[in-house]
Amino acid sequence: MVEIHAPGGPLPHIPDDLTLPQFILDSHHPTRPIRGEGIPWLIEDRTGRRIGVEELRARTFGLANGLSLKFNLSMFITLLIFSPNHVDYPVAIWAVHRLGGIISGANPSYTSEELAYQLISTEAKVAFVHPAILQTTLAAAHEANFPLDRIVLFDSDSGSSSSPITSAIHDLIAEGLTRPPHFRERRLDPGEGKTKIAFLSFSSGTTGRPKAVAVPHYAPIANCIQMAVHHKVNESYAPWEERRFRPGDVSIAVLPFFHIYGLIVNLHFMLLSGLSLVVVPKFHFEEMLRSIVRYRITHLFLVPPQIVLLCKHPAVKSYDLSHIRFIMAGAAPVSAELTMQLVKVLPNCAIGQGYGMTETATSVANISIHQKVGTLGSAGTLVPGVVARVVRPDGSLAKIGEQGELFVKSPANALCYLNNEEATKETFIDGWVRTGDEVIINEGAELFIIDRLKEIMKVRGYQVAPAELEGHLLSHPDVADACVVGVPDEYSGELPFAFITLHSRSAGRIAGNPKEAEQIKDSIIRHVAEHKVHYKHLAGGVHFIDVIPKNPSGKLLRRLLRDQAKQLRAKSTMTIRPRL
Template sequence: MYQTLCQVLTDHVSRQPEAVAFFDGDHRISYTQFEASVAEIAAGLQAMNLPPASRIAYLADDHTTAYALLFACARLGHVFMPLNQRLSAEELHTLLDHAQAALLFTQEAGRKRLRFVLPRLANLHTITLSSDRAITTFQTKSQPVAARSGGDGGQACVQLYTSGTTGRPKGVVLPERCFFAITNAMRAQGDPWMGLQNHDRLLLSLPVFHIGGMWWAVQGLVAGAAGALLPRFSAGAALQAIQQHRISQVAMVPAMLHRVLSEPEGEQTDLISVKGLLYGGSPMRQSLMAAIQARLGCRCFQMYGMTETGNMAVCQRPEEHQPDNPGRRFIAGRALPGASLKIVLAKGDEAAVGQVGEVWIHSPAAMLGYHRDAEATAATLVDGWVRSGDMGFVDEDGFLTLCDRLKDMIIYAGEKIFPAEIEAVLTQHGAVAEAAVIGVPDPRWGESVKAFVVRRPDTVLRKRDLLAFAKQQLADFKVPKSVDFVESLPRNASGRILKRALRAPYWAGQSRQVH
């Protein structure tokens, strides 16, 4: 069982040196070639005499270079910090400044985007990648840096910024063990989980700047498998990669899966090679799960976790999926080996079985803390437990059901309402593409339920018909009191719906912003 990234490469270069580590466009990168790139980049970084634990930022399409930088940083004790290209120049400036980044790798387009903010980052050195984002990003006469042989995985390795749906993003600092701790615990208990093997081929369609994408790519390397990189996600590119490389294992969020299965060319694409699907990030609609089973017929694993927990801590296995059981439709799964769950009430007491409270997670893969933010770290990391900010309950069989975000909860006349439940019902209507539910001020009831709905193209849907549909499945007090039809929902750079933007016009001038 591995403890560090260096151990992963050393082992596979020894055991299967010419096996493919990455499919990157038209290139096949063997484990030996990847190790050589890591060693060369590490030598270049070492020659710069950067301070220990320097933040090394990456702003470019997903490419083997990104993962070579990750491994090179781990080799030298630096911290890899991939950035979301969808962020604005000012947002990127905020993150680079907060991180006190020493070095930024970016493409020419990225440098042009940042041309007005780079002068304000006097201590940041920028290296422009070649047009093909070649692995050899800078030349050095230094000798390649050999892999470390030891280490317990406790050193800071990665810094990822939260999406900032409720405020300023925070830099989550993760140790190397975040890639290994949970899977090592599973192996120790003889739990095969997805059973990744060196003959597998993984689709790497989740971005490197997201913990899910980076973690999934590393799991492929741990197994000695090959990963097919998509520079940026598109449904067409994903379908092409699955067919071309005979992809056996896929990780996507439900929105990506919907786009793939809705792609017209998908009907002609051979997807028979797909044996396993890992998904998470948002609830899976029953209709989408039915479409996945009809088209792919593969084993499905739902994961739940956070950047702060080092990715997954909870999993719903294929045999635990019960889409036709209303009581189990919204479960996230059970705690994985090595991880623990508890539900905590507002006053700090632990909840009873079936009682709703905040989900707290204990994981050996958890973050070290938030970079330069001791107050936020203390508020989130309590005695080794990560406060998720999600509301949920655990049943008598240990299954976690998620209700909603703590900050999204609506209190109507003393009743607690979770928007996710209402959104799940609304999106079951055939004419609804998306829905977002918020609480708005109500002088009589405290808050009332308001829905924003995006209709499917070429459909007709009236408010009264949608509300009648909702009343068939929801208690009266949960049915929206008002509905606005909109062209789209506001989202942040990671694609999450910005409910604070929806709330803003209704809560402006209020003495309190939530229930």
Template sequence: MIHHPQLSTMTDTITFHSTRIPDRPAVLTSTGQRSTYRELAQASEALAAGLVTLGVGAGDRVAYLGREAPAYWELLFAAARIGAVLVPVNWRLTAVEVEHILVDSDTVVVFLDGDHPLRGTTGRHEVITDTGYPAWRDTLRPPAPPYDATPSTPLAQLYTSGTTGLPKGVLLPHRSFFAIRDSLADAGLDWIDWIDGDIALIGIPGFHIGGLWFATQAFHAGAAVYSMPVFDPATVRRAVRDDGVTTAIFVPAMMRSIVSDGQGADDFTGLRKIIYGGAPISEALLEESVRVFDCDFAQIYGLTETGNTAICLPPDQHVPGSPRLRAAGRPYPGVEVRIVTDGLEVPQGSVGEVHLRTPAAMLGYWNLPDATAATLVDGWVRTGDAGYLDSEGYLYIQDRVKDMILVAGENVFPAEIENALAAHPKVADAAVVGVPDEHTGEAVLAHVVFRPGEQASTRELMLFLRSRLADFKLPNRYEVIDAVPRNPSGKILRRELREPYWQGHERRVN
């Protein structure tokens, strides 16, 4: 198992490997691009110099809006080199949603590919398109003086939606991308491991903490990162069969699309391990995946706020038919979990809110001290998920304290959709919940109350929302109701709305 304990920042990682294994592949793409560690280091150093000429310094934000490409990983290391903070932006968001992130983060420079023009942006934004990027990056400039980062230096700011409907910037330091790696190595555990020659397919997009975290783990080990601009089951098969991919990270919806494509299992003989997470997985899908992929599996559970994974269901627990397959897993060494109700820790087996204490936790929410204080409590991260611990310390997720809906691994928050629906001139009130869906885990259901004398078709509402919300946030179904059920303080009684759809389900997540 490969582990380099001397590495503690991303600058350490690229400097170390560009000297140790300069000609080894560092970045591969499904479109045929390839960079060695020497080339990745040189490109990121040139990019760092270019950022300095644009006025970027320590603590400034640089954003990336586009599909995964070598430029994204170059920007990760370039930002680290000068102490800037990378802001990955979900390319599926609408222009309005992107605008909020860029303005809220006070982004200085945004990199985007040609498919994602910005409209009406404000603030200090220098825009560099993919067509002119290589020539601009490689313009001869004085080298940027390296920034003396520490494990606590901010590295990335990822945006996650909140119950207010506005995305919050989760500020993660370098240690968020090293702590779990170090704890596993110190304990001699190979739950998530690396061997010489590994090529890691990043199925989860790099703007998600899961994709970014897994890619950094590959870089720390000197493995190659295999990026896909767009997820496609046939491309995954070719990547394993023809390009030598040995390990991968997916959300369950991706696994479902691969095992359901009607092709055989022969393409996956070179695959040794799959990491999956981002959404709950059914036992049926997991057992089918074990049969088709015929490799080791590790499930990870965590939040952006915990620096990605804090809980893992190890490979040796993936036994078909075992009740342990319903567990999220157990904490890594150095990570603690407790179950809390009304501020008090509850006994083993009792359901309550899951709290996690991890050395990889966020520094806080950007410019939101009250929200930070509500989530980070005495060193514990309040997850908003409800679950329980069994007698061996395995965590089982049962429901959500928060209102988040998971659609194929994407976090969707009802308040954001409700706010958008409320802007429709015919809508008086709305309540959004998640309901079971065979393909995406959960689907978005909108309960709508129309103004007196008004009606609107499903198509009209969909077209109205499409310009305001990303496609994965759009409701799949609409139901017209007379009034939204609320408690005396005015809060929506979502459990009352959700309950009919979850009857017969052991867990209130899918």
């Protein structure tokens, strides 16, 4: 078998001359159901405020016009969003796209060092920032030499009368709505949607520091259409009460919009499908349960740690969740055992998994429309339009049911890694994305993830590059060499765990005083915690080792140490840090 084509027949027309807001806000597509009167697009979780399409269109125009008036922005520039979910987050995205610009979403948990790296690498010209993380932004702006008058707050910084930032999104919208148009919206030529960049979304790819993935407008449009066809969104394939996605259903956005899963699947696909989206700024499990009940939420898009909480948190029994109709888990695999536990908690709910990457923007596989509970262990069925290859270690193509590395061709594939030709050549190969995941695909085009050939860890659904942590660890005065691996954890999927070779002087201190070992471990753990976002912390622990094993060319033998870490954990001989 050379190539495996997704079932589901040919895709309908995918417009290649529209920007994302033109597709979402201004056009109709055969896969799109008609949203009835009074069905909001967004609902603000805290206040219950309901926002319809006309308000979203107006606010998007107002912000685009306000940005043009204030900054006189040119096309092709990048604007960065550093904020938790907010009802104006999509407005900011679409306004920048109206202007012909590019959006790069940053993790709101980033340290100033990590944010500065993204500001510099994307050459961002304006930053939309939530007031709660303004201080981090100011520190990052100093590090990146980013002008403070180019920071725009999502809400006024009412808590600080001495704030150096005077621009806020609602002020720009208000001015933009009262002034004549100051910009001409970009209209794409036929085919240009396939190359015009919409997002620079960060991913660690297969190795190294996070890289900016260039995602064109065509990719999220195509992926929304792929998922709509896969789930038969606008088809009368079953009685109304049995259809998976219906206008008037309600989904919750606890997945962060800066992450490709939250951005495309949870935000844009839900809006295309006619669902209302409850926008939650920050995930808190019991608050999520209350929101599910308050808004009669029917659809949940989650990551495995949230599935664990649904199965095991004692508060679940206090809430009536019987109206939940659909749950999909993504970003990391969910075990068969955990899936069956969830079925017991929500017996009337359709439950399954999906698979995708930033580089495939986003979904490659989803639970089949014909299943109430997805095949245990499966990441779902390939979505229409996807072609897969499973490649053996010798480079030959595997047959159905044989194991190998997954390569994906899809209309939603991203273009490249920005300004990183070497990494691009490793991952984007003649129209295919090399995923770095070892898989099996069966006769029904169901995808089973066996292992990650690439070195990236998945911690609570987030990608963590060992090389990034190893580089940082080597700056610690006691560390001579380091190797970071992931250790399995039921809640987080994996936790970063560091093997450390100490400098001889540090080893000598321990020989003279064994208590020094714990002090050095604590110092190493703090060294990471003070400079990296929380999910990159060494929550798995630290273990000292005489020599980091390497092959003759100097490459870390990471798999060998990963096995050793599992053995250490099984024997409970390594330091396990409290869950964050």
